[in-house]
Amino acid sequence: MTNPTIKEAIDSITPQVIESGSYPEDIAFLLGERLNYSPTQLKLNQESELSESQYRQFKADVKKLIQGQSPQYILEYSYFYGRKLTVNSDVLIPRYETEELVAFVTSDYQRQSTGKLLDIGTGSGAISLVLSQELSSSWEISASDISQEALAIAKTNFKSHGCEIKTIKSDLFKAIEGRFDVIVSNPPYIKTTETAVMDETVLNNEPNIALFAGVDGLDFYREFAKYVDDYLNPTGAFYLEFGYEQKEALRALFGHYLPNYDITFKNDLAGHPRMMRGVKQ
Structure with a gap:
């Protein structure tokens, strides 16, 4: 069984994320960060298949997103004035x-x-x-x-x-x-x-x-x-x-x-x- 493409992975989970009250755009943000893709690169590569480890990470991230965690806390970093900063719930x-x-x-x-x-x-x-x-x-x-x-x-x-x-x-x-x-x-x-x-x-x-x-x-x-x-x-x-x-x-x-x-x-x-x-x- 093959893993989903980037587009398939995002589309398959979007309804659940919306139903949970989280923002659907955070799905693409999280996946883009994990793949080290800009938003444009993510779209250009949307038909690319995720590897086993990438798909496993995607599912773990989305689970936390559905549970109400902020994407920056899931990643444990955020961006500010062009700098990448470590963040957590403290x-x-x-x-x-x-x-x-x-x-x-x-x-x-x-x-x-x-x-x-x-x-x-x-x-x-x-x-x-x-x-x-x-x-x-x-x-x-x-x-x-x-x-x-x-x-x-x-x-x-x-x-x-x-x-x-x-x-x-x-x-x-x-x-x-x-x-x-x-x-x-x-x-x-x-x-x-x-x-x-x-x-x-x-x-x-x-x-x-x-x-x-x-x-x-x-x-x-x-x-x-x-x-x-x-x-x-x-x-x-x-x-x-x-x-x-x-x-x-x-x-x-x-x-x-x-x-x-x-x-x-x-x-x-x-x-x-x-x-x-x-x-x-």
């Missing part, structure tokens, strides 16, 4: 929107030869890793997280990409010492009341501590706004990602706690306000 899967936050920081500091930067809630280390490579090599980069398990993943990624980044176990600023030129974070900002409208794959796989921030989703920002000035150099700046409906609430919050800061909001590529920068006036 860390948030890096999002494309966060690449725009990295680009925001890079555009402001790519010509500055040196400085100190802190990435709060680093998770997989995606933000600090990319910034350590996009900014001048003289920058001193630190990455903090409340989770020791997340820091272990970050350290793995830093090592595999040859990055010298200091890691700190800290609940926001509690274990942070010194001042920085840049503080950046993609913090938890989802309301605890929004679970009913969230993707089940996210709820069932990704760490709640990296997702939720109280009834209004602003718990992190309140604590951050209270103390960030104590950790920034006089000409320093902070950069934050937030939910697209939180702009006005954050404008009021930071206006209250940091009236002497110039706050700038930036839209993402979809036109939604998703990033902010604060600079002391």
Whole structure:
């Protein structure tokens, strides 16, 4: 008995994946990654027969997908800003929107030869890793997280990409010492009341501590706004990602706690306000 072709394998399992509530496009993504094919290569080779080991891996991956696992956790890696990063359920899967936050920081500091930067809630280390490579090599980069398990993943990624980044176990600023030129974070900002409208794959796989921030989703920002000035150099700046409906609430919050800061909001590529920068006036 011969094994199925790529097309036959995908077509045969698609109805079950749809019925499970998972995304059918993830089937092709997983298979393409296992075969080291781009989406175009996968289509061009769709009549190619899978080997025994390839088909066995395909069935194992799809079983996990049907059970509700995220494809990145199945593969144990994800892509961010052109880098391949190790991920597991201890860390948030890096999002494309966060690449725009990295680009925001890079555009402001790519010509500055040196400085100190802190990435709060680093998770997989995606933000600090990319910034350590996009900014001048003289920058001193630190990455903090409340989770020791997340820091272990970050350290793995830093090592595999040859990055010298200091890691700190800290609940926001509690274990942070010194001042920085840049503080950046993609913090938890989802309301605890929004679970009913969230993707089940996210709820069932990704760490709640990296997702939720109280009834209004602003718990992190309140604590951050209270103390960030104590950790920034006089000409320093902070950069934050937030939910697209939180702009006005954050404008009021930071206006209250940091009236002497110039706050700038930036839209993402979809036109939604998703990033902010604060600079002391």
